[in-house]
Amino acid sequence: MPGRRLRIVIPGGSGQVGRVLAAYFQERGHHVTVLTRSPYSAPWQTVHWDGKRVGPWVETLKGADICIHLSGKSVHCRYTAKNRKELYDSRIGPTRLLSHVIAGLAEPPRVWMNASTATIYRHALDRDMDEATGEIGGGEMVSARQRAPEKWNWTIQLVKDWEATVFDAPTPRTRKIVLRTSLVFSPAPGSVFAVLSNLVRLGLGGTQGNGRQYVSWMHERDYARAVEFLIEHEEMDGPVNLAAPHPLPNRAFMVALRDAWDMPNGLPAPALLMKIGMFFLRTEPELVLKSRCVVPGKLLDAGFIFDFPEWPQAAEDLVRQWREKW
Ligand SMILES: NC(=O)c1ccc[n+]([C@@H]2O[C@H](COP(=O)([O-])OP(=O)(O)OC[C@H]3O[C@@H](n4cnc5c(N)ncnc54)[C@H](OP(=O)(O)O)[C@@H]3O)[C@@H](O)[C@H]2O)c1
Numbered sequence: 483m484p485g486r487r488l489r490i491v492i493p494g495g496s497g498q499v500g501r502v503l504a505a506y507f508q509e510r511g512h513h514v515t516v517l518t519r520s521p522y523s524a525p526w527q528t529v530h531w532d533g534k535r536v537g538p539w540v541e542t543l544k545g546a547d548i549c550i551h552l553s554g555k556s557v558h559c560r561y562t563a564k565n566r567k568e569l570y571d572s573r574i575g576p577t578r579l580l581s582h583v584i585a586g587l588a589e590p591p592r593v594w595m596n597a598s599t600a601t602i603y604r605h606a607l608d609r610d611m612d613e614a615t616g617e618i619g620g621g622e623m624v625s626a627r628q629r630a631p632e633k634w635n636w637t638i639q640l641v642k643d644w645e646a647t648v649f650d651a652p653t654p655r656t657r658k659i660v661l662r663t664s665l666v667f668s669p670a671p672g673s674v675f676a677v678l679s680n681l682v683r684l685g686l687g688g689t690q691g692n693g694r695q696y697v698s699w700m701h702e703r704d705y706a707r708a709v710e711f712l713i714e715h716e717e718m719d720g721p722v723n724l725a726a727p728h729p730l731p732n733r734a735f736m737v738a739l740r741d742a743w744d745m746p747n748g749l750p751a752p753a754l755l756m757k758i759g760m761f762f763l764r765t766e767p768e769l770v771l772k773s774r775c776v777v778p779g780k781l782l783d784a785g786f787i788f789d790f791p792e793w794p795q796a797a798e799d800l801v802r803q804w805r806e807k808w
Pocket of ligand 1: 496
């Protein structure tokens with residue numbers, strides 16, 4: 483890749499991580515096209531698609547080097563029947579459409595990466611989940627007497643179907659990777675970093691739940707660098723965990739975030755309070771209470787070096803950037 487200008491197409495690239503990737507690759511001189519339902523003005527090209535039907539946007543994929551598909555309704559909502567349908571359709575539908583389009587092209591993209599999530603692994607307090615030995619979740623025990631909630635199982639089934647849509651596609655000339663992504667932290671308004679930072683600065687950034695659940699996280703710079711690394715490493719395919727190598731319990735995670743903001747204390751939010759708060763915020767406690775102990779086995783084996791392997795340094799950098807920008 484060094485020296486070669488790549489054509490990179492990012493369907494659904496208008497969101498949080500899509501903007502990170504588009505800016506990263508644009509700055510490095512590549513030609514970036516974002517496919518979006520609402521084209522906008524940006525340093526890169528934006529082209530209309532509806533994620534449902536074939537249209538002129540297909541031209542952007544002809545002979546492209548890379549397709550990175552990221553669309554999907556945000557998971558920050560209650561899992562009502564209506565939202566479940568939208569969460570499902572907005573992921574599986576566009577992925578299926580891309581699979582038909584890529585399969586039908588005479589010159590398909592060399593690489594197709596598709597969003598997935600680290601949430602596919604089981605609630606894990608006991609050991610790391612890498613791609614080789616990690617266990618896919620669904621129905622696991624979360625305590626001595628309690629099984630994983632139905633909503634957690636529903637999410638896992640969605641992610642399994644999402645990944646299967648990619649791997650079942652008849653696209654033999656295209657290398658396929660699903661990005662099992664942990665929480666990506668960006669110093670941007672509306673991001674998960676912004677939400678947690680607001681809590682911290684209001685004095686509400688204490689331990690969440692019992693604080694033993696692991697947080698898998700990744701600094702946005704490493705997220706973009708890892709995607710670039712996967713493009714360069716032609717031997718890599720299949721599911722790849724995008725997470726920093728050191729997930730940590732929520733208690734330690736929140737301490738480090740408070741330290742980065744110079745906030746010595748934060749009101750804790752035990753599980754019941756979390757559940758009530760999340761109800762009023764119209765989102766799901768799963769996002770905070772499920773233990774994600776996900777590690778980047780394949781990236782580390784292939785020699786990827788993280789700029790931010792440890793959360794305290796990542797948090798300090800994100801806070802510094804936030805203070806400079808906002
Ligand atoms: N951010 C993370 O930390 C993280 C972690 C794990 C997995 N992921 C996954 O990675 C992908 C990208 O994440 P993100 O945080 O950048 O997501 P995001 O900010 O929510 O953006 C995703 C894009 O999907 C499109 N979209 C939203 N609702 C849609 C709908 N109902 N139908 C069709 N398209 C819709 C939107 O594009 P337009 O409105 O421009 O069409 C939106 O910009 C998502 O699938 C997400 O689940 C993200």
